[in-house]
Amino acid sequence: MALSSSSEIVRRPHPLEAAIGDTRVLLDVEQGLYFGLNGIATSIWQRLEQPVRVSDLCCSLKAEYEGEAARIEAEVLAFLALLDARKLIEIRA
Amino acid sequence: MTDGLLCGWRIRSDIALPELLDWQGDDRIPDLVVRLGEVDERLPEGREISPLLQIDGTGAGLLQVPMVGRFLVRPSGGITIAPQPEASEAEIRLFLLGSVLGMVCHQRALLPLHASSVAIDGGAVAFCGPSGMGKSTLALRFAQHGHSVVSDDICVIETCEPPRVRPCFPRLKLWRDTMEDAALSPEGLERNRRGQEKFHFRAPHAGVREPLPLRAIFLLRRAGSGEGEGIQRLAAPLDIMAALEAETFRLQVGHALGRAETLFQARALIANDVPVYRLTRRADAQPDRWLDAIAATIRG
Incomplete structure (x- = not known):
């Protein structure tokens, strides 16, 4: 599924999670891979617990972090593409 | 009995x-x-x-x-x-x-680390590393300096806050040359396996009965050519998590028993609470050389 601002995103159920210091550590047991999330990445990850539309996600981030809407969207899409490539999220229509 | x-x-x-x-x-x-x-x-x-x-x-x-x-x-x-x-x-x-002990640990949701450990200043200090890297040798040298042996090979960790080590028994499996280097004789000791030059040595000090807080973990490794020796603390959470996973005794057994999440959380707890160091030594390094450095590192 192609990723766009109208996509709905949800986490895949697999990864185990823990906070170590300021880092959010994820482990995908099936793939045997660790991921570390810092700062805003953690904040985005936490917002993916329930299915969310990319545009809504960007709005809520804009409300919390200062930033230009177009830049936030570009960075969010890039980060989501990364999570998708690592099979940590599912992209719905 | x-x-x-x-x-x-x-x-x-x-x-x-x-x-x-x-x-x-x-x-x-x-x-x-x-x-x-x-x-x-x-x-x-x-x-x-x-x-x-x-x-x-x-x-x-x-x-x-x-x-x-x-x-x-x-x-x-x-x-x-x-x-x-x-x-x-x-x-x-x-x-x-x-x-079997490893399996019992996984059945009971404890974390068995492939490590020897000794008591230092009222806490347990664990030594991990591949076979032949000197885990038991270090434990022996600490024992000869008056420290109790808490475990050999399997260090059983209870994941409370702070994480605690449940003592196994004060026995070390030692190769003949390790014993002889430490001025000990394997004569009269039981062999680990038939025909093997490895022996069961009971450490001289009274064993530990009660759980001890886990003070530090040292990952033993050999220096590559041209690489210096030393002790370095692991800082990156992912490095610590991956190291603890690699040192988990019979990880596959734990996973087969449905403990993947418990083990993951146990590693995270240790990563948050317990310093993990990499101890790089040359193959010809004298074991005793490192005792003071290890103790000094723990005492900060």
């Missing part, structure tokens, strides 16, 4: 377990009971985890060691051993207090 103490458990056994401390606790029913008896070749509805190990849906495990015997390990704590006629007692104990 009196009951023994193993990782806080009361253990009653048909075979003598001379490396264990005597049970001196309350009059509870034994937590682990070791019997000699018949053990089938197949665990009904067992899944093969490796050619030597099956695990079933109830969490029972069947370990089959060629030339040694079969070990049936029930989650209730009942352990039945069917030894091969040629097996020595030391070999049976080697697997009972090794692979």
